[in-house]
Amino acid sequence: MKRKAVTLLLSVVAIVLVLAGCSDSESSNANSDDGNSKTIDFMHLWPEGSSAEHNRIVNEIIEEYESENEGVNVELEVLSNEQYKDKIKVLSTSDELPDVGMTWAAGYMEPYVEGDKYASLDDVVESEELNGQFVSGTTEAFSVDGTSYGLPLELNIATVFYNKAIFEEHGLEAPETNEEFHNVVQTLEENGVTPIALGNKDRWTGSLWYMYYADRIGGSDLLTNAINRETSFEDPALVQAAEEVQTLVDMNTFNDGHNGLSDQEAKSMFMNGQTAMYLIATWDLPNYTTNEDVPQEFRYSVGYFDFPTVDGNGDKNSYVGGPGVGLFVADNSDVKEEAKDFTKFFVQKWGDKSVSEAGVIPATKVDAESLDLPQMYVDVLDDLNNANNLTLFADVQMSSDTAEVHLNQIQALFGGEVTPEEFAKAHEKALSEEE
Template identity: 30%
Template sequence: MRTKLSLFLLAVLMIVVSSVSAQSNVVVRWWHISTNPPEQEFWQVIADEFMAANPNVTIEITVLENEAFKSRLVTVMQSGEAPDLFQSWGGGVLWKFAEAGLLRDISPELDANDGAWRNSFSAQSALALYAQGDATYGVPWTWGAVGMFYNKALFEQAGLDPENPPTTWEEFVAAIEALKEAGITPISLGGKDKWPGHFWWVYFAIRLGGEEAFLKAYNRTGSFADEPFVKAGEYLQSLVEMGAFPENFMGLTYGDQFTLTANAGAAMELMGQWAPSLYENAAPGVLGDNLGWFPFPVMPDGAGNPGDVLGGGDGFAVGKNAPDAAVAFLQYITSVDVQRRAAEIWVIPTVGGAEDVVTDNPVFASIIEARNNAPYFQLYYDQFLPPALGSEVNDAVEVLLAGMATPQETAERIEEMASFELE
């Protein structure tokens, strides 16, 4: 009897002890998608530094590949268990989580000390994509623009001036023809992952219709079947017919796409700011100084401003049950010091005090210039629009690229979903 009693007391004691230690030890569950080894190592170092400075905090990192992350996040969100910190592009997808009360508002921390943290961001338009109303649910830590990466050596080989890349549609088409004549695949594209293809359609739409056409369609005073969107499809179709993309590109993944560019197998690629880091990792030293960047060409009779930018970046959003330590860690991630170090590896800083690190790299300098000076900055459709509409854009453009739908049908298909999803 006595042994039983003492065993019981011991059990009670253990429960008490473990709950006490659970209070003092905070666990931050952090999901990021930087699978590229140097980037992954960098995040680990940052987490280790934070844990060393705050011994009661344990940061549990889950690294997920982009597509796997998107699928898995959907499932955990539907179970109501948001990670404490997780990758987010902002926009419609994040707002959906916010509406369901799955996120933590971090504006008190952003506004503390006269808004020191909030004002440290130079990319304010990016920060706004993580906010709805007065609440902010995350912050961006790298932000850029989608544009054309190109291989100067291949341009030279095709008799093109590598220092004067095309600026207009006519010049762009001429460059494609010249590259083809030289036996070089003009543009790398992996159609199987859908989103790289959607960049093309959306950029044509931005150049042709500008902010006005998009906002009209988004606010339902216009339509996604309006002329700029149909014409966007026609231009994209003409690129396919020209043979600008690799053989069987609809069967290639994004991995195939950047590997092709990295190994100088194609001259151009429409992609975001993360591309150079992937090129370097896939084929170290192949591109080097031959990598250049130019903005998406200007279209004839386009209503958009030539400086308008499609883009986005990466940020971390904060789950509803996140401890204060998670917010503190997020603050550390976007501190000037960490941003400067991250910029040495792959990040385009969102914090003003760290921008100068990358400006001696001509590619990054032009991306920052495009990002900061854009009169109209459009986040990727598949993140900005509600999930069902965003993925319908991706699907519809995929079918167009495969030559199985006309530009008119593509635009109408998107409009049909828009009329259902946007009220």
């Protein structure tokens, strides 16, 4: 009988432990309001391992903020990109978003805004400290119906990076027009050099090529208008852009099996000197300028050129790109004012430090003169100042299910599985179904 009692007791203890394990979230929220100390929960996606510089700057900013604001604590949670995306999604379904977190622009954030998860940040964007500080076009990407829900932190444009040593060896120069570009490709191909590295398993990489052709052939607004349903996606220029992509594929421009390779693998081909060109956004600049892990000889031999014009059409100062991540404040945060204040502080400090210390081009204006930057940075910042247009990455502009169609069609286009007409038709169908 005694043994029975012990068993019973042990089982009860076990059950209590199991149940206790299920309810930790309550307790962590409770202590954020006690007394006069406040806690801001902040989640970001730059772990120490993969983004050491970013991580360090974030910690510095938080330290500064905490020392300037007595009684405010910033509680950190750091996850890597994909895990971050999954976790944010799960947290939002249970209404437990962190007070401040990171979000992507446009199509990604729309469901969060429609679900009233993000707080309006108009007052922060228009505040004295930040008004006019953002590069135009960046806050717009984080707005829905004219209201800002995110503060952009990064700005990237895509350009073609090329290996000057390989170009020189074959007597080539950076092309200005599509014809010259075809010549470069042909010469390299005939000499046994793979002209361009492309990792199209990730799909948005191929999308960049298509977007630039659409921009040069159809003008800088056409693709955006087609996505906004102001024009049809079956516009001849958008079909021709797809044809141009397939022309490049038929010329053996890209490395073999690009549809099965990740961007990372393609990048390593370019960085090992196996290919001559690589289209990527400016987040890669450190690899070609300051990153000590990359051999200096290689860094010195990399240059970049703007995407060529096609048949005399196109504005070379029109870029494909966009803001990367931005900060959001949760609408149900119990420390909303403090959280907004923190984001404001963060954006300002980030703008000062990011470019010189982490090589990240911030979405706020940078005074290139006052900083000691590598030449390539100065050039890119210059390009940004002279940019006439910035077209946001297509898969970011589209809603997520249309983006899925777009990305799959991109793979099919590069793989020769669809004709340019079918490519345009599939887009038109997906976009019109959404209306």
